[in-house]
Amino acid sequence: MRIIGIVAAVAAVGGIVAFALLQNTPAPTVGPLPVAGATPTPAIAETFVAQASPAPSVGAGPAPAAAPFDASPAWESTIDGILRSNVSETQMAQMLINILPTLPEDGQIEAANHIANLLPDSEYNSVRPLLLNSSLPESVLSVFFTDLMNRDDPTKLNAFLDIAQISNHPFQSEALSDLQIYVGDDYGTDWGKWKSAVDQYLKTANAQ
Secondary structure, three states, X not given: OHXXXXXXXXXXXXXXXXXXXXXXXXXXXXXXXXXXOOOOOOOOOOXXXXXXXXXXXXXXXXXXXXXXXXXXXXXXXXXXXXXOOOOOHHHHHHHHHHXXXXXXXXXXXXXXXXXXXXXXXXXXXXXXHHHOOOOOOHHHHHHHHHHHOOOOHHHHXXXXXXHHOOOOOOOHHXXXXXXXXXXXXXXXXXXXXXXXXXXXXXXXXXXX
């Protein structure tokens, strides 16, 4: 009987210990139950996009200023260069005479005006070939013909006589009219008489 009592006592103690252990053990965590037909949501990884910064300009300074656009024709620069050259006015005029046939009409007109202003009466023979060149534009010849009125009588009257003998010169009739005014007569196409009349006029004018 004593043995049975000891066994009963041990069993009782074991039951107490087991009960205590059960009381101190935490209950297992139960997650949410899966829903039928639902697809698990995958984890989304965060993506970081680095913004590209513009590369710094190495050694770049301010942009150079654009050169001013020159719309003037080349012949203007050519004439301007002659007028700025370090030579006498007579030499400038001769340089302009040399290039005038190569210029367009506008350039020839401008060159002719400068020649008229620069060339003295004593050097007028250098421009005479241009004055008598009936193939030049009338606008250019007009500059030279008008300039004759500012020349001395020998230069002017002899130039008129030369022009009057060129049948296709645009200022032939004007030259004949001017000769008639100076010598007081009309000798038609008798150029010898015209020459004598001009020489006599100049001789008389010089004697006064």
